[in-house]
Amino acid sequence: MVARIYEKAGDTWSVLGRYSQALEDYNLAKKYAYNKKIIGRIERKMNKIYEKYKEKRPKLRKLKIAGLEKRLTFGVLSIMSLAISLFFISVSLTGYIINLNFKEVFPIEILLFFFGLVFAFLYFREKKKEK
Numbered sequence: 408m409v410a411r412i413y414e415k416a417g418d419t420w421s422v423l424g425r426y427s428q429a430l431e432d433y434n435l436a437k438k439y440a441y442n443k444k445i446i447g448r449i450e451r452k453m454n455k456i457y458e459k460y461k462e463k464r465p466k467l468r469k470l471k472i473a474g475l476e477k478r479l480t481f482g483v484l485s486i487m488s489l490a491i492s493l494f495f496i497s498v499s500l501t502g503y504i505i506n507l508n509f510k511e512v513f514p515i516e517i518l519l520f521f522f523g524l525v526f527a528f529l530y531f532r533e534k535k536k537e538k
Contacts, residue, residue, distance in 0.1 A: 410439040414449060426456050481530035488523035492516050 413436035420429035433453045440446045495516035 410436045410441065410445060410449075412436075413439065414445075414452075417449075417452065421452070421456055421459075426459065429456055478530055478533040481526045481533060485523050485526035485530055488519045488526060492519035492523055495519065 413432045417429040417432035417436060420426070420432060430453060433449050433456070437446055437449045437453075440449060495512050
């Protein structure tokens with residue numbers, strides 16, 4: 408009984424062209440089906456939908472979103488690393504007024520500056536690839 412209700416709902420969605428919802432209802436109908444004959448009928452309807460869905464699916468062109476995201480990520484990381492390393496360099500410039508130990512800060516400052524340069528290099532390399 409429940410399987411038949413979900414199957415009818417899938418039929419309705421299929422007629423309306425809402426294939427994803429029809430497939431969801433057919434899957435539920437298959438789950439509640441009590442014999443192989445009903446399961447076979449539901450699977451045939453699902454296969455028809457898969458064929459229709461392939462025909463109606465628009466062909467999408469490839470977007471270069473991944474390249475843009477990479478470039479943006481590298482740019483932001485580069486700027487942040489360089490800005491934070493400048494903050495730690497200011498400890499050396501102000502004569503320890505900020506009250507941070509030079510031996511603790513110096514490795515962090517060098518590391519962040521290095522990461523900033525690496526991310527800047529990667530940013531410009533991605534930008535060059537995009538052209």
